[in-house]
Amino acid sequence: xxxxxxxxxxxxxxxxxxxxxxxxxxxxxxxxxxxxxxxxxxxxxxxxxxxxxxxxxxxxxxxxxxxxxxxxxxxxxxxxxxxxxxxxxxxxxxxxxxxxxxxxxxxxxxxxxxxxxxxxxxxxxxxxxxxxxxxxxxxxxxxxxxxxxxxxxxxxxxxxxxxxxxxxxxxxxxxxxxxxxxxxxxxxxxxxxxxxxxxxxxxxxxxxxxxxxxxxxxxxxxxxxxxxxxxxxxxxxxxxxxxxxxxxxxxxxxxxxxxxxxxxxxxxxxxxxxxxxxxxxxxxxxxxxxxxxxxxxxxxxxxxxxxxxxxxxxxxxxxxxxxxxxxxxxxxxxxxxxxxxxxxxxxxxxxxxxxxxxxxxxxxxxxxxxxxxxxxxxxxxxxxxxxxxxxxxxxxxxxxxxxxxxxxxxxxxxxxxxxxxxxxxxxxxxxxxxxxxxxxxxxxxxxxx
Amino acid sequence: xxxxxxxxxxxxxxxxxxxxxxxxxxxxxxxxxxxxxxxxxxxxxxxxxxxxxxxxxxxxxxxxxxxxxxxxxxxxxxxxxxxxxxxxxxxxxxxxxxxxxxxxxxxxxxxxxxxxxxxxxxxxxxxxxxxxxxxxxxxxxxxxxxxxxxxxxxxxxxxxxxxxxxxxxxxxxxxxxxxxxxxxxxxxxxxxxxxxxxxxxxxxxxxxxxxxxxxxxxxxxxxxxxxxxxxxxxxxxxxxxxxxxxxxxxxxxxxxxxxxxxxxxxxxxxxxxxxxxxxxxxxxxxxxxxxxxxxxxxxxxxxxxxxxxxxxxxxxxxxxxxxxxxxxxxxxxxxxxxxxxxxxxxxxxxxxxxxxxxxxxxxxxxxxxxxxxxxxxxxxxxxxxxxxxxxxxxxxxxxxxxxxxxxxxxxxxxxxxxxxxxxxxxxxxxxxxxxxxxxxxxxxxxxxx
Numbered sequence: 001x002x003x004x005x006x007x008x009x010x011x012x013x014x015x016x017x018x019x020x021x022x023x024x025x026x027x028x029x030x031x032x033x034x035x036x037x038x039x040x041x042x043x044x045x046x047x048x049x050x051x052x053x054x055x056x057x058x059x060x061x062x063x064x065x066x067x068x069x070x071x072x073x074x075x076x077x078x079x080x081x082x083x084x085x086x087x088x089x090x091x092x093x094x095x096x097x098x099x100x101x102x103x104x105x106x107x108x109x110x111x112x113x114x115x116x117x118x119x120x121x122x123x124x125x126x127x128x129x130x131x132x133x134x135x136x137x138x139x140x141x142x143x144x145x146x147x148x149x150x151x152x153x154x155x156x157x158x159x160x161x162x163x164x165x166x167x168x169x170x171x172x173x174x175x176x177x178x179x180x181x182x183x184x185x186x187x188x189x190x191x192x193x194x195x196x197x198x199x200x201x202x203x204x205x206x207x208x209x210x211x212x213x214x215x216x217x218x219x220x221x222x223x224x225x226x227x228x229x230x231x232x233x234x235x236x237x238x239x240x241x242x243x244x245x246x247x248x249x250x251x252x253x254x255x256x257x258x259x260x261x262x263x264x265x266x267x268x269x270x271x272x273x274x275x276x277x278x279x280x281x282x283x284x285x286x287x288x289x290x291x292x293x294x295x296x297x298x299x300x301x302x303x304x305x306x307x308x309x310x311x312x313x314x315x316x317x318x319x320x321x322x323x324x325x326x327x328x329x330x331x332x333x334x335x336x337x338x339x340x341x342x343x344x345x346x347x348x349x350x351x352x353x354x355x356x357x358x359x360x361x362x363x364x365x366x367x368x369x370x371x372x373x374x375x376x377x378x379x380x381x382x383x384x385x386x387x388x389x390x391x392x393x394x395x396x397x398x399x400x401x402x403x404x405x406x407x408x409x410x411x412x413x414x415x416x417x418x419x420x421x422x423x424x425x426x427x428x429x430x431x432x433x434x435x436x437x438x439x440x441x442x443x444x445x446x447x448x449x
Numbered sequence: 450x451x452x453x454x455x456x457x458x459x460x461x462x463x464x465x466x467x468x469x470x471x472x473x474x475x476x477x478x479x480x481x482x483x484x485x486x487x488x489x490x491x492x493x494x495x496x497x498x499x500x501x502x503x504x505x506x507x508x509x510x511x512x513x514x515x516x517x518x519x520x521x522x523x524x525x526x527x528x529x530x531x532x533x534x535x536x537x538x539x540x541x542x543x544x545x546x547x548x549x550x551x552x553x554x555x556x557x558x559x560x561x562x563x564x565x566x567x568x569x570x571x572x573x574x575x576x577x578x579x580x581x582x583x584x585x586x587x588x589x590x591x592x593x594x595x596x597x598x599x600x601x602x603x604x605x606x607x608x609x610x611x612x613x614x615x616x617x618x619x620x621x622x623x624x625x626x627x628x629x630x631x632x633x634x635x636x637x638x639x640x641x642x643x644x645x646x647x648x649x650x651x652x653x654x655x656x657x658x659x660x661x662x663x664x665x666x667x668x669x670x671x672x673x674x675x676x677x678x679x680x681x682x683x684x685x686x687x688x689x690x691x692x693x694x695x696x697x698x699x700x701x702x703x704x705x706x707x708x709x710x711x712x713x714x715x716x717x718x719x720x721x722x723x724x725x726x727x728x729x730x731x732x733x734x735x736x737x738x739x740x741x742x743x744x745x746x747x748x749x750x751x752x753x754x755x756x757x758x759x760x761x762x763x764x765x766x767x768x769x770x771x772x773x774x775x776x777x778x779x780x781x782x783x784x785x786x787x788x789x790x791x792x793x794x795x796x797x798x799x800x801x802x803x804x805x806x807x808x809x810x811x812x813x814x815x816x817x818x819x820x821x822x823x824x825x826x827x828x829x830x831x832x833x834x835x836x837x838x839x840x841x842x843x844x845x846x847x848x849x850x851x852x853x854x855x856x857x858x859x860x861x862x863x864x865x866x867x868x869x870x871x872x873x874x875x876x877x878x879x880x881x882x883x884x885x886x887x888x889x890x891x892x893x894x895x896x897x898x
Contacts (some may be wrong), residue, residue: 202719202870205840208838214721218742225674291655297748307532389657390657
């Protein structure tokens, strides 16, 4: 398949110029424009496409079902992007795409517009060349990924016939290293909670009452310390019971990934040293072990200077990253019980679950994964590696549970793409190779079935 | 002495309308106005008065020395107030004084403007009635009490001749119960610190890095839990070594104070139950035992909803209340060593001491204390009780050390005055009785010497 690279680049730039920031309501019209852009691109490729309106931002649906008897692939991606701030740290404006060297800089370039666009262009290329596709394809592109919206979940949970498929393909992850073809087979799930601890019904003076008054901040500290020890081992009873260890084969594969721990620690993370469960290798800690993490805490007086108050309340945001076979609702219940057991005298503690998502783990021997690995290998000229990701893509669990299909996560981002940060970029060689890899994937599937 | 109550009330209201919050730099002009108000009130009472400028907020000095051969009393108070936040919990605006029932509601009404004003008005009343005073008086009113500023300390430490006196009178404490005349003979000292914990040099995504990244909020929690156990026992090595237990006589007196623990807990504090060191009686915990208390904490994302950030830093405000014979600098060094020992892997912790003050304990047999007890007894018609206070008035230690004089702490606040909290109030009968008690005190001293 020959690629008209200048035209592909221009098309992607047009997509990136739409500031479809889903977390900011003033960008509502841009959200609509981005959805229509995707629909029109699907139509121009030769698919039937339309917007699915509902609660929240429109879904874009497209289909080409001209290969009866062949498998059906459901492509997933999102057309919304993160807010661009802090704006003054961008070298070129976030919605004026600029090529510098081999990279295209713009908000959404890697996450996820560039990867949505390459899916469409792979299908477009095959249809232009052959007049048909080797398999059936559907597209479902959403506009609320960055804002945790539930439109797509509600739609998928309704199990509409038009989502019938054999596998989903998600291009929203990254390659482990430049030039190294990568498939992500596992994601951590999540339960995000808010803790509210209350002591007296008003703030108290620490001189007058100190020694007798309950202190909600101290109580939050005691609860946090009861959830996890100083080495990073989680102390919540039952929490690790369902955790599946990675296979020896997976562990060996992770141990041989090309990796510079010093560079990762000091440059990428900007940290002094890595922490976490002793005797658990780094990638296992990040990908195959659950976490309990406090994201924010607030209580009492935090202004300039001194105020001797014992505050009436303190709050914290606490999440758990979960791994197979943990269950978010069960983990949240375990957390709630542990919080209750750790709540000291004199205060009440209330734990509210804000949202949850199941972990996912796909068998790498699944034929749809194996075909993807082969397509990537042929495109990049290197053996494909299987990794997991510590992050959470809730739709993967939803596809699994409601559509009964595996998700093939073949991503073309790179670790230094600055996702959710200033100067987001997409590596253009990955953009073009991604188009070829997806096209090759569909061909391999067409030949195998 | 007859009191023009409406005029006294109006005068106090005028004082309270000045938002002289010393912890907030935007109130600098209000600080100046409050200092000038006090100076002008002293002048209008018939004293020579002026501002003493220096580093920090002005001191107000006043004197009337027309009783040669008689003792000299140094009145101390402060014209600055605590910040009023949280504003939305005030029933009437904090700087618009409002009388409801027998109480005057405003920030600073009890702490300490109302009590400064009653000292001035007692002297004013005697001078108006008699044309002279039975003893010599000096006033030293500061504007940095709530912020731990060091202007007054530096000034007193220079031992200026104009501070020569036989005893200090401080009206900045409270009566043990309504109508029960009370002298405070002991105060806790204080060391107020700020803790800064830093992990990576930028916020990290908990999906990508959770399991390997240091979390400064968790580190603050671990440090707090290493300083104090769940029962309230302080774990800082050496911390209790210098603590003097109260005498059996003092313990007996405290045990017979009129006290309703249920009312104190549920109504005054608004708490479910009291906490603190097991097997130590309440008043001993509040007055004769040191504390470690966290006043505020901040870190990471605390807005609405969810953000999966591992923050780069977290801060906490931590103070220690100290009792005789603890030394603030030594205690701060013990705290610093304990923080260092408790700091987990991957983060740095920095402890900054914002201010310190020594604890104090006065012999109740001192003649200036005995005269005060008599004046209070005559005014309120009840035997005066001797208590201590858990709060800190650093100047008491400074007067003792540098001027060699005892401090007579006859306070007219009440336990439910909401000091440092929303809806601070001053009980107006105490305001008027306080004026009478101070006047009577000066008369008794004049008769005794």
